[in-house]
Amino acid sequence: MGKIIVTGGAGFLGSWLIANLLKEQGNKSFPAFKEIVSVDLADCPVKDDRVKSVRGDIANPDFAEKIVTADTVAIYHMAAVLSGQSEAEFDTGMRVNVDGTRALLEAARKTGKKPFFIYTSSLAVFGGPMPDVVPEDLALMPQSSYGAEKAIGELLVCEYSRKGFVDGRVCRLPTIVVRPGKPNSAASSFASGIIREPLSGIKSNNPVPASTLMWLSSPDVVVKNLTHALTVGEQELGLKRVLNLPGLCVSVDEMLESLERVAGHETRMLVSEHPEQRIIDIVCSWPGNFDVSRPLSLGFIRDRDFDSIIRQYRDEFVTR
Template sequence: MKIIVTGGAGFLGSRLIRALLANAGQNGVPAFESILSVDLAPCPVKDTRVASVTGDIADADFARSVIGADTVAIYHMAAVLSGQSEAEFDVGMRVNIDGTRALLEAARAVGTAPRFIFCSSLAVFGGEMPEVVPENLALLPQSSYGAEKAIGELLVGDYSRRGFIDGRVCRLPTIVVRPGKPNSAASSFASGIIREPLAGVASSCPVPLKTRMWLSSPDAVVKNLVHALNVEGAKLGINRVLNLPGICVTVGEMLESLERVGGTAPRALVSEAPEQRIIDIVCSWPGDFDVSRPLALGFTRDSDFDSVVRQYKDEFVR
């Protein structure tokens, strides 16, 4: 048996692969024989059970070549992120819609209904929203990325209804703090205003400090993605969509945590520099969710944002 992880070369994908390896045959993870990372670059995880293949997931022949009858689960994490999807419409549509459909068709073709964990986003929401978003709020994305993810969610739901796959849609909170360089996500600043100052580098905040964000540490998200493999489809019923638990924090509160954990010097390195393009995208996203259902299903969340900053500082700041 094998597990496939698209986007397995990335920070979150490689972290998920390590977690799956650590839980093989326990905690609800099947005793798989191998993990196949599917990405545009080789997976950095060095383990005899991990193999890498590079290619275009929107190519139907390529998608069929990586998914076989021995595939027990597929984590679909590969995507063109929000900023690039908005700037390059055709690229976003090809990867985020055509790629998802190609993978679903490949999974359908094997005839074994593998578990299909689709990583979605809170960008599927937009417009007027209540203070706390309920599970049944209608989708109204205000970006091409959000529209592409919403389409993917509907496809996963229908392929599950038809019995082609056993799907789970996991809407990820904004993941903070990501190490490394900024990426093309509109929310990339949320890591940058913590990561760069802790390294002694100046950073700018493009949104108002009162902006509420729905956040999760990488460790909490990965733990929840592993758990998603364990949840039985019967417990999900016809609603295969889960808003993964996060914590609601304003950008100003994030900077207060930075000062408490890192000191006054890092906080002084963050300046306010409004950027309308980022404001239009990020401020259309909800900042808080009713996650009583996923919590009842065994998903978890961070205790507070101080612990998120401390987790990053302890692991990555030297």
């Protein structure tokens, strides 16, 4: 049996994914593995004898080749410089998001074993004029450095899959809400902040127009969908390696209405509305609704409604 590699495994989503992957050990429909290797700049918080933490720079080809060995059955590539930082630090974003992806793919190629390669992408690959509901085959037109870097990564994964070097699956993630912990450098970080902070009695700000449509998913559903991506057959995917993972189309105003229904008017009033053009320029270039009929037919799932997303976060992270 081999190992599964998760880059970004020390982060919130990466560590949740690792915990979920551990549950699949022994599942006959899942690739056999004995170990999960978390690759990040810090150790994975999941405490389990089957989890090994390795610190290093994925953009370094020598490091990538040391971790991606012949016993690697699958790679989840989740490590990235997020949208806000990528826009502010162009060279950093290109190095980690593009060079790092290429280094991992090359390391996988050199094993000669064609491991699974699950690449987490973003709806930031889209931009410009878009239909109300975005189809899977809409041409990419990113309007941010992060979106461009993710689009490049998608093409690399598809090309390495076409050549038979990896068995790739590109999973474009919805904006994940509600993320516990502190805000991160993502331009979409406010989407969690306008729920998370008020639920803890802390003021927060919505920097985009209230009518802005967001494509959202809970962390729990995203992790389940990423795990499921490893069980979808290559023949089922065909030439279409890219999947828009299911989400909910919710306006910011509707998010705040849900917050009021779940937590009350006083909690809702902790959210101010002061525009921030830097955030508007990035987030408002993203689409807010997708045709996900194919992913749903392949067994991927979506949240029931936004109220349930808030309740799930409240019950798990706020109410003790």
